[in-house]
Amino acid sequence: MVRNLERRDLFKLAGGAAVGLAFTPAPWKLLDDLSIWTQNGPWIPKPLRGDITTRFSVCAICPAGCALRAQCVGGQPFSLFGMAEHPLSHGTLCPLGFTGHHLAYHPLRAVKPLRLEHNDAAVNAVPISRDAAIAEIAQAIQSKAADETIAVIDGRPGRTISLLYRQFLAGLPNGVYLREPSGAGATLDTLQALFEKPVGPLGLDLENTRTLLSFGAPILDGWGTPGRIMNLERNQSQLDAGQRLRIIQIETRQSRTALFANHWLPIKPGTESALALGLANVIVREKLFDEPALQRNAIDFKQGDNRSYLDLIGQFQPERVAETTGINQETIVATAREAAQRGPAIALGGGDPGGGPLGEAEEIAIAGLNLLLGNLGKPGGIVGRSEVPTPAEMRAAAAISPSELAAIPDHSIRVLIMDAAESGNALPWTLIEKKLVPERAVVVSLSPYLAGNAKHAHYLIPAPAHLESLQEIPTLDGAECSSFSLSAPLLTPPDGATEPMDFVRSLATAANISLPGGSAADLLKSRVAAIYQNGQGEIFALADKKLTEIKEAGSAEKLWDMLKGGGCWIDSKGEMAALPRFSMLGKSSQGFEKLSLTVKGRLQPPLPGEYPLVLMPFGWRGAVGNGQVSPLMSKLYQESGLRDIGNQAFINPDTGGAMGLADGEQAVIKTQLGSMTVKMRFDLAVMPGVLHVAVGPAPNGTESAKEIAENILKICQIESDSTWRVTPAQARKV
Amino acid sequence: MAGALALGWYSFPRALYKKIDQPLQFSHKVHTGESAGMACTDCHSIGEDGRFSGIPKLEKCSMCHSAPLGSTSDEKILVEQYVTPNREIPWLVYSRQPDNTYFSHAPHVKLAELKCEQCHGQHGASEQLRQLEMNRLSGYSRDIWGQSISRMRTREDEGMKMDDCIRCHAKSGRVDGCIDCHK
Numbered sequence: 006m007v008r009n010l011e012r013r014d015l016f017k018l019a020g021g022a023a024v025g026l027a028f029t030p031a032p033w034k035l036l037d038d039l040s041i042w043t044q045n046g047p048w049i050p051k052p053l054r055g056d057i058t059t060r061f062s063v064c065a066i067c068p069a070g071c072a073l074r075a076q077c078v079g080g081q082p083f084s085l086f087g088m089a090e091h092p093l094s095h096g097t098l099c100p101l102g103f104t105g106h107h108l109a110y111h112p113l114r115a116v117k118p119l120r121l122e123h124n125d126a127a128v129n130a131v132p133i134s135r136d137a138a139i140a141e142i143a144q145a146i147q148s149k150a151a152d153e154t155i156a157v158i159d160g161r162p163g164r165t166i167s168l169l170y171r172q173f174l175a176g177l178p179n180g181v182y183l184r185e186p187s188g189a190g191a192t193l194d195t196l197q198a199l200f201e202k203p204v205g206p207l208g209l210d211l212e213n214t215r216t217l218l219s220f221g222a223p224i225l226d227g228w229g230t231p232g233r234i235m236n237l238e239r240n241q242s243q244l245d246a247g248q249r250l251r252i253i254q255i256e257t258r259q260s261r262t263a264l265f266a267n268h269w270l271p272i273k274p275g276t277e278s279a280l281a282l283g284l285a286n287v288i289v290r291e292k293l294f295d296e297p298a299l300q301r302n303a304i305d306f307k308q309g310d311n312r313s314y315l316d317l318i319g320q321f322q323p324e325r326v327a328e329t330t331g332i333n334q335e336t337i338v339a340t341a342r343e344a345a346q347r348g349p350a351i352a353l354g355g356g357d358p359g360g361g362p363l364g365e366a367e368e369i370a371i372a373g374l375n376l377l378l379g380n381l382g383k384p385g386g387i388v389g390r391s392e393v394p395t396p397a398e399m400r401a402a403a404a405i406s407p408s409e410l411a412a413i414p415d416h417s418i419r420v421l422i423m424d425a426a427e428s429g430n431a432l433p434w435t436l437i438e439k440k441l442v443p444e445r446a447v448v449v450s451l452s453p454y455l456a457g458n459a460k461h462a463h464y465l466i467p468a469p470a471h472l473e474s475l476q477e478i479p480t481l482d483g484a485e486c487s488s489f490s491l492s493a494p495l496l497t498p499p500d501g502a503t504e505p506m507d508f509v510r511s512l513a514t515a516a517n518i519s520l521p522g523g524s525a526a527d528l529l530k531s532r533v534a535a536i537y538q539n540g541q542g543e544i545f546a547l548a549d550k551k552l553t554e555i556k557e558a559g560s561a562e563k564l565w566d567m568l569k570g571g572g573c574w575i576d577s578k579g580e581m582a583a584l585p586r587f588s589m590l591g592k593s594s595q596g597f598e599k600l601s602l603t604v605k606g607r608l609q610p611p612l613p614g615e616y617p618l619v620l621m622p623f624g625w626r627g628a629v630g631n632g633q634v635s636p637l638m639s640k641l642y643q644e645s646g647l648r649d650i651g652n653q654a655f656i657n658p659d660t661g662g663a664m665g666l667a668d669g670e671q672a673v674i675k676t677q678l679g680s681m682t683v684k685m686r687f688d689l690a691v692m693p694g695v696l697h698v699a700v701g702p703a704p705n706g707t708e709s710a711k712e713i714a715e716n717i718l719k720i721c722q723i724e725s726d727s728t729w730r731v732t733p734a735q736a737r738k739v
Numbered sequence: 740m741a742g743a744l745a746l747g748w749y750s751f752p753r754a755l756y757k758k759i760d761q762p763l764q765f766s767h768k769v770h771t772g773e774s775a776g777m778a779c780t781d782c783h784s785i786g787e788d789g790r791f792s793g794i795p796k797l798e799k800c801s802m803c804h805s806a807p808l809g810s811t812s813d814e815k816i817l818v819e820q821y822v823t824p825n826r827e828i829p830w831l832v833y834s835r836q837p838d839n840t841y842f843s844h845a846p847h848v849k850l851a852e853l854k855c856e857q858c859h860g861q862h863g864a865s866e867q868l869r870q871l872e873m874n875r876l877s878g879y880s881r882d883i884w885g886q887s888i889s890r891m892r893t894r895e896d897e898g899m900k901m902d903d904c905i906r907c908h909a910k911s912g913r914v915d916g917c918i919d920c921h922k
Contacts, residue, residue: 025740029747030889034755038876044837045878052838057790084841103918641917 050110055079061088061547061571063478064102065492066471067429067627068161069230070478071098072571075106075495082106082472082495087232090550093488093573097232101627104635108471109496111633113456115467117501121460128460135503135511138464143515145420145447146177153419153442156181160428162407163479165528166506168399169520170424173509175405176518181418184407185428186362186727188626189228190482192354195368196375196387199587201304205579206390208485209351212237213385216343216350217252218284219262220277220371221357224252226261227429227626228355229483251347253340255280258623258697259690260357270340271692273331274619275607275731277363278600280337281352281370283326285377286318287341294345294377303376304588312597314373314589320604329606331692349385350378358430359624359700359718360730365411366603369596373589382581389581390487393479394535398521399528411727413440423458425451425468425505426476427632431624431700433718433729434461435678451505456703457631468505469498475569477529487576489536491529491568533568534561542576607724607731616733617694618660620676622717623649624700629716634702642702649699651716654683656736657691664736671739674698676720676732682739683717696734752888756872756881762828763821764813768866779855779863791844797827831871833882834899839921851911858896 026032057078064071064085071094075082085103089096108114115130118138122129146155155177157170162184174180187194193207211217211233222228225238241249254266255277263269272280288294299306306314327334344350352374356363363371380386418440437458441448450459453470468474476492506525513520521528536542538561543552546567555574558564568574590596608619625648628634642648649655654674656666666672668687673680674696683698691697698717722732770777782795801822807814821828836842847853855863872881884890885898892898901920908915 021740022743025743026747029744029751031747031751034751034884034888035876038755038874041837041877041879059788637917637921 052083053079053081060495061493062472062495063476063490063492063571063573064098064105064471065426065476065478066101066105066108066632067227067427068478068481069099070094070481070488070490070492070573071102071230071232072490072573073098073102073105074571077495080495088547088571090545091232091573092545092552092575093232093490094230095232095236097230097235099227099231099627100638101634104638105471106495107635107637108453108633109473111454111470112636113454113633114470115453115455115459115465116499118467118503119455119465121455121463121465123461123463130455130465133464135466135501135508138466139508139511139515142420142447142449142464143512146512146516149179149419152179152417154179154181154413154417155420156183156413156418156440157422157424158183158185158410158432158437159407159424159426160185161424161426161479163393164426164477165399165532166424166509166525168395169506169509169528170422171405171407172399172520173513173518176513177516180405181413182405182407183410183413185430185432186410187482188355188358188362188428188430189222191356191362191368192352192371192375193387193483195354195365195372196381199369199372199376199589199591200584201586201588204389204582204585206392206480206487207387207581208390208579209353209483210349210385210388210485211250211351211483212240212485214250214349214351215248215385216347217250218340218344218350218352218374219252219254219256219266220281220352220354220363220367221254221256221260221360222262222353222355223260223357223625224254224262224353225265227358228262229481233484251343253343256357257621257692257695258357260623268340270332270336273329273606273692274621274695276330276603277354278367278370278603279321279326279329279606280332281367281374282318282321282600282603283323283330283337284341284344285314285370285374286321286326287323287338288345288374288377289315289318291342291345293342295379298379299376302584302586304586305590312590317590317597317600320601325604329604344374344378348378349380349383351375351380351386352378356730357623358626359622359629361431361433361622361728363730364607364724364726364728365591366599366726369589369591370600370603376587376589381584388485388579390480390485390579391541391576393487393489393576394532394539396531396535398531409727410436410440415439416442418442418446420447421449422509423448423450423452423462425453427627429626429629429632431622431629431716431718432458432631433721433723434458435719435721436723436727436729437461439723451503451508452631453502454633456633459631466503466508467501468508469494469502470496472496473498473502474504475526475529477532478573486578487542488573489533489568490573491533493569493571530561530565533565536574537561537564542574544572544574546570546572608733612733616676616735618656618696618734618736619694620674620696620698620717620721620732620734621730622698622700622721628702629700639702639704643704648702651699651701651703652681652683652714653686653699654736655686655688655691655697657693657695658687658689660691660693660695661685661687661736665738666736667738672736673739674717674720674734674736676722676734678720678722678732681715681717681720685736696736748888755875757875758870758872759831760870761831761868763816764811764867766866767863771863783855785845785848789843789845789849794830794832797821797825800828801825831880833871833880835880836883836899837879841920856896858899860894860896 060075062073072088072091074086074088076084087096087098118135119130120133171182252266253268254263255270256263257274323334323337352371354363354371448462449464450462451468452459453467472495478490480487672685700716721729807818883899
């Protein structure tokens with residue numbers, strides 16, 4: 006009997022086949038294979054094949070300069086490690102350093118020059134040839150008005166290219182060389198500024214310090230060279246309890262340093278200056294300092310015009326400071342006694358990498374505390390070190406001095422060049438924007454990434470990414486001795502990448518400015534030759550993994566080879582010249598008034614009713630917006646909570662509850678500058694009324710430049726001293 | 740339904756994997772047997788720096804095979820096509836992992852004290868090299884997925900996917916981070 010096939014039969018057949026197939030591995034295996042197939046497309050970078058080799062270099066992601074041992078396949082690094090014998094980094098690498106070889110493949114990487122067109126909030130990136138971009142930038146330089154300036158902002162001063170920038174700017178009318186706001190070196194820079202005449206570079210002899218008063222410096226979380234701090238911590242266990250370093254962390258947020266310090270003093274936001282001057286009050290009142298020694302050099306310690314340092318700290322009685330800072334009177338007195346009697350002691354400012362510098366008044370107050378503690382030029386205190394030798398032809402660069410952004414008049418910069426190197430600290434675009442000539446300013450970024458402040462530029466001339474070019478690592482802020490290393494390239498840069506040195510040279514040619522000749526490597530070689538000819542210090546070579554006298558290198562060329570192979574030069578300990586006279590109130594005639602104003606803190610209570618909270622951004626070095634983090638790490642942080650990712654906000658549960666917020670939910674933070682959506686987290690360790698928001702890294706690092714949300718710095722208030730760490734804010738549920 | 744089941748369980752695996760011959764045959768048994776008397780580590784050693792030598796280079800073979808040792812066709816191919824022109828043998832690797840995966844033999848052999856056989860079975864005693872079954876979509880060897888298309892493992896060493904690594908690590912109490920294996 007023949008039965009005609011009906012439509013129902015076809016449905017049955019298809020249904021049966023579908024059900025049958027679902028009970029086989031075929032669909033599931035195909036899904037798995039297809040997902041793998043999509044990962045094998047021609048757009049995915051392919052690691053090379055070949056011999057497994059080991060190469061050495063130095064990490065240049067941040068200024069710390071940790072030594073790297075790279076395992077390579079076919080010459081391409083696939084895994085990075087520290088180098089245990091290295092005298093500066095002691096085998097330590099931070100998580101960013103461990104994944105540094107991923108950065109060349111970052112999704113936000115720019116591989117050719119771009120002209121960035123800004124339409125409202127959108128950025129349109131149009132490829133442009135390098136020569137055309139340089140011609141247009143040179144044209145902008147030439148068309149500047151008489152009162153406008155041309156500026157370069159350098160994330161890492163002290164390098165050979167820094168000298169080249171200064172030489173270039175010296176050849177221009179109104180050239181300005183800017184340093185990014187300093188982190189680790191802020192207190193030492195401020196101390197320098199208090200002296201009548203320069204005393205040379207300063208460093209910290211932390212290895213012999215017994216008490217460290219850290220005003221928010223992330224000492225245990227990415228300060229200085231991580232290996233130095235880890236080594237110091239490791240060595241503590243071998244010392245008697247009385248000789249060990251005690252870290253007293255003075256910080257509003259329970260940061261990692263606050264968590265692991267010997268003592269955490271949670272201080273009300275923006276009141277560090279009041280506390281530093283309050284501690285000085287106790288030290289002076291109880292005569293816990295060497296008054297004759299101080300009197301010999303201090304210009305304004307005690308004078309008859311009622312505007313002396315003594316008059317200033319007289320306003321900062323412990324009971325008044327306790328009210329301002331939220332730290333009880335007994336603790337203030339005990340901390341002052343400990344710092345004065347358990348020496349050598351150092352007071353250190355600098356601030357948080359995301360929250361930015363503490364401010365001029367705070368740093369002067371902290372520097373004054375150091376002068377009172379009498380730690381200058383003494384073991385365990387603030388010590389002198391020498392400059393890294395500079396070749397004679399580059400010394401002319403010193404003609405133009407570095408300036409801080411805060412010192413530049415608003416709306417004065419016509420052309421701004423932002424260097425490729427990252428300081429590791431945040432620099433809000435709102436602060437830069439304030440300094441630009443409205444409408445007509447031209448901003449050039451040399452960043453390898455179309456991200457962070459580079460997104461606001463008009464031209465992006467991408468530099469080679471990390472490990473793609475030869476970089477120099479000069480002395481890190483706060484280091485006890487001068488040092489110099491070279492970060493040898495392990496990868497080949499794309500054709501469209503431009504060495505910043507080549508860029509500045511081409512721009513100089515277009516602007517008819519003469520700069521020292523030779524390639525980037527030639528200039529670095531001349532600096533290494535200057536170090537060799539100077540004859541001071543020791544060299545660490547990988548061949549024997551020992552420190553030997555620099556003369557043992559044999560020649561400047563051999564020293565160059567040693568440094569390129571992962572070695573480093575370390576100067577001998579410097580001697581501090583006799584202390585010149587200094588002003589404890591700063592050189593400004595308004596120093597007394599400015600410091601007096603801090604008696605109530607930065608945010609004079611009460612806060613405006615509309616903005617009852619204090620917004621404080623925070624971050625960690627290298628992951629605060631401009632420098633990129635390997636997507637692998639940002640994904641790990643996003644999923645593990647090991648680090649707080651960008652725009653995650655922390656609030657005390659009582660404060661949050663009173664404002665109708667909920668843990669884990671989204672909320673909108675509003676300030677006078679705008680609003681931003683964040684993910685709210687309740688945390689008992691947060692001070693009531695305070696809102697801590699992470700600056701970076703971006704949630705998973707795989708978005709395109711268009712998709713990435715601005716970080717919280719966009720709505721942080723920039724104060725007159727170019728700080729942004731406390732902003733009145735409100736938070737409401739979405 | 741029966742047809743679909745047959746297709747999914749029988750035909751699909753055969754269609755998915757392409758069988759490829761090795762460039763020449765090689766007998767582990769002959770090399771490790773009485774006549775040659777070699778140990779596994781003579782060719783597959785872990786150096787002082789922890790680096791595993793992997794499949795030996797031609798240089799190693801040339802030490803004995805500069806002239807044919809015997810009259811087999813594979814011996815002739817070895818000498819004429821590879822040793823004499825000094826050309827590396829393009830062995831097909833059954834265990835090749837994706838490019839983003841890092842595997843080190845040293846901690847597995849030296850620290851965890853795993854035997855070679857635990858992962859490689861009796862490969863060291865094999866008389867000839869089996870064909871490589873290459874997945875037509877992903878390009879990886881069938882050894883990565885495991886012989887059983889359903890992933891119902893019949894042997895402890897079957898499969899080299901991330902799940903297999905994690906299962907074994909979990910058994911020995913290892914807690915891993917992403918960058919332990921993905922560099």
